[in-house]
Amino acid sequence: MFKDIFRKTKYVTIKSGQMQNRTPSEVSMQGEVVGISKKELPDGLWVKCPKCGEVLFNKDIEENARVCTTCEHHFRISANARLALLVDENSFEEWDAELTTLDSLEFPGYEEKLIEAQEKSGMTEGILTGRARIEDIPFVVAINEASFMMGSMGSVVGEKIARAIERAIELRLPVVIFSTSGGARMQEGILSLYQMAKTSAALGKLAENRLLYISVLTDPTFGGVTASYASLGDIMISEPNALIGFTGPRVIKQTMRQELPKGAQTAEFNQEHGLIDLIVARTQMRSVLARLLRYHQEGAQYGATV
Amino acid sequence: MAQLFEFEKPIAELVVRIAEIQKFSADKGIDLSQEVATLEKKVALLKKEIYGNLEPWQKVQIARHSERPNFYDYAPLLFEDFTELKGDRLFADDRSVAGGIALFHGIVVTVIAQVKGKDTKENIKRNFGMPHPEGYRKAVRLMDQAEKFGRPILTFIDTPGAACDLGAEERGQGEAIARCLLAMSGYHVPVISTVIGEGGSGGALALGAGNVLLMLENSFYSVIAPESCASILWKDTTKAKEAAAALKFTAQDLLRLGVADELVRESQGGAHNNLNQTADELSQVISKYLIRLRSESPEVLREKRYEKLRTIGFFHETADINLTKDLT
Numbered sequence: 318m319f320k321d322i323f324r325k326t327k328y329v330t331i332k333s334g335q336m337q338n339r340t341p342s343e344v345s346m347q348g349e350v351v352g353i354s355k356k357e358l359p360d361g362l363w364v365k366c367p368k369c370g371e372v373l374f375n376k377d378i379e380e381n382a383r384v385c386t387t388c389e390h391h392f393r394i395s396a397n398a399r400l401a402l403l404v405d406e407n408s409f410e411e412w413d414a415e416l417t418t419l420d421s422l423e424f425p426g427y428e429e430k431l432i433e434a435q436e437k438s439g440m441t442e443g444i445l446t447g448r449a450r451i452e453d454i455p456f457v458v459a460i461n462e463a464s465f466m467m468g469s470m471g472s473v474v475g476e477k478i479a480r481a482i483e484r485a486i487e488l489r490l491p492v493v494i495f496s497t498s499g500g501a502r503m504q505e506g507i508l509s510l511y512q513m514a515k516t517s518a519a520l521g522k523l524a525e526n527r528l529l530y531i532s533v534l535t536d537p538t539f540g541g542v543t544a545s546y547a548s549l550g551d552i553m554i555s556e557p558n559a560l561i562g563f564t565g566p567r568v569i570k571q572t573m574r575q576e577l578p579k580g581a582q583t584a585e586f587n588q589e590h591g592l593i594d595l596i597v598a599r600t601q602m603r604s605v606l607a608r609l610l611r612y613h614q615e616g617a618q619y620g621a622t623v
Numbered sequence: 624m625a626q627l628f629e630f631e632k633p634i635a636e637l638v639v640r641i642a643e644i645q646k647f648s649a650d651k652g653i654d655l656s657q658e659v660a661t662l663e664k665k666v667a668l669l670k671k672e673i674y675g676n677l678e679p680w681q682k683v684q685i686a687r688h689s690e691r692p693n694f695y696d697y698a699p700l701l702f703e704d705f706t707e708l709k710g711d712r713l714f715a716d717d718r719s720v721a722g723g724i725a726l727f728h729g730i731v732v733t734v735i736a737q738v739k740g741k742d743t744k745e746n747i748k749r750n751f752g753m754p755h756p757e758g759y760r761k762a763v764r765l766m767d768q769a770e771k772f773g774r775p776i777l778t779f780i781d782t783p784g785a786a787c788d789l790g791a792e793e794r795g796q797g798e799a800i801a802r803c804l805l806a807m808s809g810y811h812v813p814v815i816s817t818v819i820g821e822g823g824s825g826g827a828l829a830l831g832a833g834n835v836l837l838m839l840e841n842s843f844y845s846v847i848a849p850e851s852c853a854s855i856l857w858k859d860t861t862k863a864k865e866a867a868a869a870l871k872f873t874a875q876d877l878l879r880l881g882v883a884d885e886l887v888r889e890s891q892g893g894a895h896n897n898l899n900q901t902a903d904e905l906s907q908v909i910s911k912y913l914i915r916l917r918s919e920s921p922e923v924l925r926e927k928r929y930e931k932l933r934t935i936g937f938f939h940e941t942a943d944i945n946l947t948k949d950l951t
């Protein structure tokens with residue numbers, strides 16, 4: 318199905334009904350939307366930018382990689398839409414789509430939540446993995462889906478990431494992971510927590526094989542995902558203004574009675590504190606990744622026999 | 624007297640009654656030893672009944688007991704000696720994480736432990752056992768040293784979670800924990816982790832991805848605190864008891880889920896009731912696994928640690944979306 322998308326158009330059309338639910342940086346860790354109300358937007362034709370307040374023609378921002386044409390605010394984007402923006406046409410081969418969730422703890426309300434998430438996201442779980450090309454350079458890609466239970470990591474997400482990394486080692490390919498996640502998924506308890514260890518250990522194997530890992534943090538990335546695969550990139554990239562941290566701002570405020578300074582936990586804050594290499598606008602992501610992947614292609618290293 | 628829980632009150636009441644009868648018997652010179660013996664038997668039965676059937680929430684209370692033994696209580700009982708080493712060489716020394724070199728059953732080991740305080744003053748010093756990034760970076764520094772000198776690593780987990788303040792965010796709390804996980808996955812020495820009290824989320828996991836996970840029988844280890852879970856699920860922190868059951872985080876649950884390898888018996892009613900007895904059990908179990916792991920080659924140790932992590936988690940592997948549960 319993804320291949321069809323690429324043949325048709327460069328950008329995936331996002332249904333109007335979903336517009337209001339996708340305002341980034343206004344979503345709390347539990348996914349409560351506190352952004353613009355539906356009343357302000359009678360139909361899907363227009364969208365109000367939460368940053369600059371400008372009312373924008375929906376079609377215009379879609380043609381601009383869902384980035385505000387006035388202030389460059391990055392609206393949240395689905396995994397499939399991101400993939401379409403990023404990789405060469407018809408180059409994506411999806412892996413492990415048949416892995417689906419097991420409610421092994423029989424956690425209250427989990428099955429209902431999963432069905433809801435599947436309907437909302439059109440995906441079976443919170444991450445897309447596979448192999449693709451950028452400017453003809455092959456690589457392994459994984460992209461979190463924010464609308465699937467806040468991109469949280471349970472057994473399936475952890476397993477898909479670990480398998481993708483292991484296959485990258487077999488195929489001797491670099492790995493790029495786009496994270497957007499509230500963290501480890503509560504509903505799978507300790508099993509979710511250990512996916513952090515699983516994905517980190519797999520990245521250890523990748524590093525041992527001297528293969529590149531680029532981590533791209535997008536809005537929002539928190540908790541167990543920040544504390545595992547998302548922080549272990551050889552190169553750490555973020556989209557502008559993305560919220561990134563370990564503990565969510567609401568929890569810090571509640572438990573520490575500490576008001577975070579303005580701009581705390583943004584990509585820029587993280588870069589200032591030495592945690593991120595590059596802040597890259599979505600419209601530039603493809604070309605920056607192509608350049609970084611090229612630096613690391615087999616044969617590019619000093620001493621390599623060409 | 625030690626902090627007493629609601630569920631222990633029937634025991635305490637009987638104990639008080641026995642004392643009253645004994646006093647009455649002594650005062651009046653009447654022999655009531657028969658009655659006392661009967662009641663004492665009843666106390667023993669009641670203890671077995673209550674402590675043998677603790678609910679998850681009751682275990683949480685025991686694991687968080689103000690007199691729950693911490694690492695510094697166990698250290699002199701577990702080790703022939705212990706030399707504490709401090710600092711992450713980057714920013715500070717985090718006092719919620721203790722680390723150093725110890726002699727355990729004649730074997731030189733590296734020890735890393737989270738430490739909660741036992742009173743307010745100590746808790747402030749130790750940030751309630753919630754490590755900052757420098758605590759995790761100290762752990763990595765000392766574990767790297769263990770790898771360099773071929774020493775087994777013993778970690779002890781006891782934290783409500785990683786520190787969650789602005790400083791922790793500025794200094795990269797997520798990165799610090801992730802580096803712990805990455806580092807631990809690469810070592811060629813045995814890594815044995817033990818949850819001695821509270822295992823709070825990613826902050827606990829940072830020290831928990833070893834070859835073997837042991838848990839004291841009244842400890843718990845969870846992705847989220849039961850109070851926070853209740854607040855998300857039911858918008859009501861008072862439902863922590865229900866959340867505790869839903870999260871399946873007791874030592875017994877983790878053993879069943881294949882995350883914990885063995886449970887360590889505590890003294891009746893919790894480790895605080897008999898530190899020596901609990902430490903002795905702990906020492907024996909750790910020793911058993913250490914001997915077992917030391918017989919493996921360095922490469923096998925590392926591979927087996929990876930395989931253990933690789934198998935944690937349950938999912939369906941079919942094309943059709945099916946959410947039925949069939950965990951056995």
Ligand SMILES: [Zn+2]
Binds near residue numbers: 368370371386388
């Ligand atoms: Zn704008």
